[in-house]
Each structure stands twice: as structure tokens, then as C-alpha cells.
Amino acid sequence: MSVPLSTHSGVTDGAMRSAPADIAANPAAGQQRLGRLFSGGATGLLVVALGLFILGPLVLLVVAAFAQSWFYPSVFPSHWTLSWWLTVLDTSGLLESVKWSFVFAFTVTAVSAVVCLPAAYAFGRKSFAGKRLMMMTIFATGAFPKIGLYIAIASLFYSLHLMGTFTGVVIIQLLSTLVVMTWIPAAAFAAVPESLIEVARDCGVGPLRTFFSVTLPLARPTIIVAFILAFLASLDEAQGTFLIGVPTYVTMPVQMYNLVADYPAEATAVFAILLTVPSLVLLMVARKHIFSSTLAQGYHLR
């Protein structure tokens, strides 16, 4: 019995793509199989439980943002108000933190792309000495606990005069994007079929033009996902930004930490919603790409 384990080599990538297509082409077969594995009741229960688990806390957070006050044991707040929104929007520093979050997220994503994408291309399409060691180094150094790393980096930054600087914060946030920006695009480049590139080269197309009109367009959807994940990693980073950037550079998650400690729960809820909006917009944009199998390929060591 031959089992095309396409997951682990770029060469048989076609087999991997065809599997979902089989289901799409023959939905009836899929439905029939369902009948055995998941009965109707179990299916409904599973989706409802998943919905409650994932959405329950988030939905109630949104409700809290419009409540005057809401304490146990009331199931729902009795009085509603918009005043927390005004409080939050009036608090100095909050809008400033939104600005800094985005300035850093764009800068970090761009720097990360410049640093990592050429390497990702090399990891994905070339074989050279030390490749696997390089990929493993990028992953393994990410396994050192962040706070321990930041304490040691602080010593380094003091001597390099990077404490409290814009560059310092960019470097700290850049570190949390390196794995996604190398591993995932490397998988995307590896998934481009060799035959297409050979055809282009046989037609006398130069290597640069082949790259820009064949390789890059095919890899683009997955690379966009890597950009989004890097952007999110930067938006999410709180601990390092706090240690290096305070007091000049306070981003949204750093501000959120202060709020959780100092503000009433309702005001925190409002800020939480504001902080989630940009991420949700990204979710909408990325939804159709994120489930590509190449994204999953990104976590395979080649």
C-alpha cells in the first residue's frame, strides 16, 4: 500500500491539495461518512459547546462595556450606560497608546520582512550547509522564557544605550516575529512546484523575472498570513515593550495591564473592545487564507 505522505515533502504537494478537492467534488460521500462518525445530536452539542467556550467570555465582556455596574450574582446588568466609553476616550494616554501600537506594528513587520524573507526563500528552495541548524536555532532561542531574556537584554541595552528608545522597542518586538516570518514563508516558497519554474527558465525567462512573476505570486497568500501573524505578535507584545519602552513608548497591551490594575471592570471592558477591533479586521482579511495547508506546513522542519 502506497501512502503519499505529502505533508513532508514539497514534491508530492499536489496530492495534498487534491484531498480536500475530493470532498468538495463528492459532498454526498462526506455527508454519508458523517452519519457514522458524528451523529446529529453530537454535532450540534459540539458546535454549541465550542461556541460557549470561545465566545461566552468575549460576548459577556462586550456586555460589561455598556453596563453601569455589574456584580455577582446578577446575571445581567440592570442599568446601561455609555459613560465608560467617554471615560476611556477622555483618559489621556489611551489614544496615544493606540498610535504607538500601530507605529510599532508596521515598523516591526517591515523590518522583520526585510530580515527574514530572503532567508525564508533560501530555507524553502535551496539546500545548503547548516540550513536545518539555522532553522532550529531560530526556533530554539524562542524557547528561552521571555522575561528571563528581557532581563539579560536589559544589561545589553544599557551598554548599547538602547533602553527607552524606539529602536530598542522595535528590536524587542522583532524577536517575537522571527519564527513566523522565516518558517511560514519558507514553506510557501517550498510549495511552489519546481516544474513551473523550470518551464519559465526553459522559455528563456531570467531568474529575477521568474521569481517575480512565478514564484512570488504563488507564495504570496501564505506570505500575507505570515505578515498578519507578525503584525499581531507585535500588537500583542506587552512584557518586553513595558521593560524597554516605558515611560515614552506605552502601547495598547501595556496600557491594558495598567487598566486591569487601576480601573473599574467596565472601563477595562471598553478598552478591551477597542484593542480587539484592529485584530478582528485582520481576521476578516485573513479568514480565507489562514486555513491554507501551507500555513500548517510552516511548522514543519524541512
Next chain:
Amino acid sequence: MRGRSRLAEGILPFLAGCVPILVVLVFTGLPIVLAVLYTFGDTGGLNATVAAVAQHQVVAKDGLTLGAYRAFFDSSDLRADLWATLWITGLSTVILVAVAWVLALFVRFGNRRLGHVASTLYLIPMFIPVVIASYALVTFWEANGRLAALLNSAGITHLGMPGYTSLGVVIGLVWTELPFGVILISAGLQSVPAVLIDAGRDVGASWVRLLWQVLVPLNKIPTLIVLIFTAVGALGSFTIPDLMGANSPQMLGVAMTDYYQSYGEPQMAEVMSVIIFLVALGLSCIYVVSLRSEKRRQAMRSESN
């Protein structure tokens, strides 16, 4: 011409690979080396800055000393924290893999419309900043929280709620890692050809047998990746255990932040980091080794055909 192609095939890719490696070596590798030296009592060089203001540090007279590690294992609180870190990581990883498998099976073989709903749902945590997620989850799961209020109104009052306990941390870790787990395992399941499953069904194999003898063996590697990446992430996590966990025992990620920021003991914080790092490196080695043996087995299998 030959020289040029060697440049394109060997040297340029190597140099391109070196760029992120350089960033990693300077801003992660070097600090890790400094941190490790510091835990062995070396307070000179670049470590002088952090050592100058530190409390209760062990300084090596000449050479290196294990004193700081001895202090860690002598403290019963810290031993409890280490134990909590390990079991919270283990439990959340196992639960995550189990849930991810069920959801991935559902998306692949279940009702298509509901599968689509499910696959939107499980992606959501990926896009919620961790600080927000922890805050939302703890207000939901705490003893006087939203869920307790709901249950209370239904007359259920004696249930222990997991908010601000180690179990709360497990819930938080599963919640945030769910998208990653399902994406990886679904992609693995998608790559199992439908023909193979149909053939199994045709010869009358039950779903349980198909699962154990076809689907699970073919998805060892994605499952392993989810196990390792999730466990490594959970070991050093800070935000979720800090906002959702108990005051004691704490996960080491929280304890090390306290030792650094509140007690002024960066050396003990670094000792904890090194201990977690060793566990994480051990897990990464399992990943590399079993990946290699799995690839060898596949190569043998395809040769024998």
C-alpha cells in the same frame, strides 16, 4: 558561469540565512549566554549592570558556582512553582491535542455547514490579544464571575470555579492555543487521501479502527508539532498565569517576573529561566529526533513499494 551558479546555489542562500541568525545571535543568543553565566555566579562584564542593583545573589569567588541553583531547589515554594509549571503545561497540552483532534475530525468528516461555523469559531482566539483574552476568561470563570452567576440563577451553587486557580490557567492556555492546534491537525487530516478512508470503510473497518490504524499513524508529525510547540509556549508563559492563576503556587513565568520586578532578585529569575529553557530544549530534541526517525521510516516504506 559555473562559479556564478555555485554562488547562487550555495553561498548566497547561506548568507541570506545568516541575516536572521545574526539578529538571533546578538539579541537572543548573547543575552542567553550572559544569563547562564550570571546564574553560575559570574557578575563581571556585561552582567555588572544587572548585578550592581541585585539582592541576594550568589557571586562566584573564582570560577563558577552552583549556589544559585542550590538556593532554588532549597526553596519549597519554588519547588512547588516548578511542579505547578510542569503539570499545568502537561495537562493543558494533552487537553489541547485531544480537543484539536476532535475538532479537526469534525471539520474534515462532519457536516459541512456546521464544520464551516466551527472553523470560524476556533480561529477567533488567534486574533484576540492575550491580555484581553485572559481578562475576559477570568471574569467569566472566577468564583463570583459571569458563569457562576448564570449557574447560580439556575440553582447550581456548589460548583468550584476555576478562575484564579491553576485549572483556570489550563483553560486559558487551551483557549489561546486552540487555533494553532486545529490548523495543524486539520491540515494533516486533509492530506490523508479520501480513497484511503473509503477503502477502509469498504472492507468494513470501524471508525475507531480507521482512527487508530490510519488517521493517527499518518498524523504523528503534525500531532507532535502541536505537542512540542504548545508545551514550549506554555512552559514560559506569563500573561495567562499572571492574570488567571492562583497566588501560590505560581507558574515560573510569573514567579520570575516577581523575583525580578518586586524582589529585585534577577539572578533567581534567570535561574528559573534556565531551568525552563532546559526542559524546553529537551522537548525540542524529542521533536528533531522523532522527526528524523519518522522520515527514515517513510523513506524505507516508499523504497519497499
